[in-house]
């Protein structure tokens with residue numbers, strides 16, 4: 001299972017192609033669109049989300065709601081493109097020649113020469129020789145692309161759900177406001193899928209995707225304050241996966257280790273600066289004995305007395321909930337601009353303002369949930385076969401019966 005996305009933030013479309021998705025998997029458009037809508041929500045988002053309605057079309061690989069085993073094509077029009085046709089046209093227009101030069105003062109405004117610190121602007125411009133117009137960099141570097149990752153991830157999440165695997169990305173902190181320890185524990189504790197579904201619904205209905213109402217209110221106040229102070233906020237998010245089998249991923253080689261693969265996928269999300277599993281960085285401060293998860297025998301298998309390892313040992317799932325914490329930096333674009341150098345004059349300047357959000361931590365939690373789904377489905381299909389849904393189900397059932405305690 002693999003995928004590639006294409007598309008610029010204000011170009012005509014975003015698209016993706018997924019290859020290696022098994023045949024006969026039932027998929028729901030309602031769920032797909034609901035996942036995309038979740039990414040668009042979130043207190044602190046800017047004006048762009050009022051313009052877009054991310055209802056991805058499936059243009060291949062699906063017939064009457066079941067996959068064909070052929071590449072799945074996904075297409076999403078950028079509604080905002082109507083306002084950018086002359087700026088983002090794929091071919092030269094009367095006003096814009098191939099070098100990207102523009103003829104009218106109004107259009108020239110959209111050529112960018114002041115790289116914003118914190119974004120891909122400067123390094124990208126130098127790397128791809130785009131210093132004449134940084135738009136050639138920032139259009140693709142924009143987090144708009146993550147809409148397609150959520151679309152791909154939604155299909156993977158639906159596949160995993162058929163095996164009783166449930167994933168939740170939620171917001172555990174915005175700025176200095178963090179969810180209480182007890183609330184965090186409630187999400188990541190091993191629990192029934194019914195109990196977990198309640199938490200999923202609660203998070204989905206919350207304006208900042210967090211779990212307790214008091215924290216949610218405090219987070220929104222922090223966002224209002226940041227907006228009033230003309231700045232932005234980052235935060236923390238957590239991904240929890242329930243219902244995993246033992247043994248996804250492998251210890252046998254560096255590139256098969258599931259924690260490494262998850263870390264790459266999650267760190268590839270815009271503005272994510274750190275990732276940790278289970279006890280994470282706090283494990284480094286403790287005595288070894290306190291960080292173990294004692295093995296217990298149950299009627300039909302094994303369980304653990306605790307989950308300091310976050311559900312991963314030796315690069316494999318160990319049957320406990322997967323618990324991943326992420327940190328997101330504040331969105332670098334500042335409403336009042338940021339100190340930089342104009343690439344045309346090489347003089348210090350104070351402002352390059354692109355429209356942006358105050359915070360996108362709630363959206364990032366949905367994206368993290370999606371990236372996790374993609375990696376887990378890849379590992380799952382490597383282990384149980386990737387051609388056909390019914391055979392994968394049979395292989396999975398067989399595995400579950402053979403890994404039970406004697």
Ligand code: EPS
Nearest residue numbers: 046048049142143144147354355356357
């Ligand atoms: C983004 C800037 C803003 C965000 C955008 C990501 O867009 P615009 O430049 O059109 O105001 O709204 O996010 C999305 C469009 C999205 O779908 O998440 C950026 O620079 O990364």
